[in-house]
Amino acid sequence: MKKLTLLLSLLLISTSVMAAEHVVLQKGKAFVENDSVVESLTLAVGDSIRFVNEDPFFHNIFSLSDLSTFDLGSFPQGDSRTVTFDEAGSMEIECAIHPEMYMEVTIQ
Ligand SMILES: [Cu+2]
Structure with a gap:
């Protein structure tokens, strides 16, 4: 039993180490990753996105989405919010203040 517990904790640790954090900026009323506007992003199950507001407004x-819903609330320049994606599928991510902001995320 002890061995099993150890094995399970090792498994949990390695899973959390493998999960990646993607940083997506809100810049010029667009979603931006690595200096380019991102309209779709593919993640692995367990990955997260840290949304960082770089615009001088909220x-x-x-x-x-059917897969899961979230609402990060309005946050100002310099603030960030993180979402973890635990289920495979796809979802649309939007901004409640700027309807032109849209990104599709595929989790596999
Ligand atoms: Cu916005």
């Missing part, structure tokens, strides 16, 4: 990132 953004309110949310998703109403």
